[in-house]
Amino acid sequence: MARNNKETHGEKYDDSPFFITTPKGKDFGPYAINKVIDTVHHKTPYGLRHTHAIMLLESGADLKYVSERLGHTTVKITADV
Structure with a gap:
């Protein structure tokens, strides 16, 4: 798909290092990436x-x-969630 987009947009294509980009290869902002994740997984990043x-x-x-993997300061926080 990225190859097709590169061909379509030529020099205007921005070859981003990120996996999910706009058709022109540009990075998504935080709001847009949340929307993509929600659309694909029907969950917010917090839900994931x-x-x-x-x-x-x-x-x-x-x-x-x-608890450590989530970056919680105490195990109690993880247990309470």
Whole structure:
């Protein structure tokens, strides 16, 4: 798809290092990327983060590990969520 967009837009194509870009190869802003994620996964980035934590815990990951992975300052924060 990126190859087709490069051919279509020629010199105006911005070859971004990011995976999700506009058809012209430009980076999405934070609002737009949230909208893309919501459209694809029907979840907000926060929702994906929550799902990730639940999946880790359901697969047997230690609560302390999940807490550290999420960047929580205490295990209590992770446990309360």
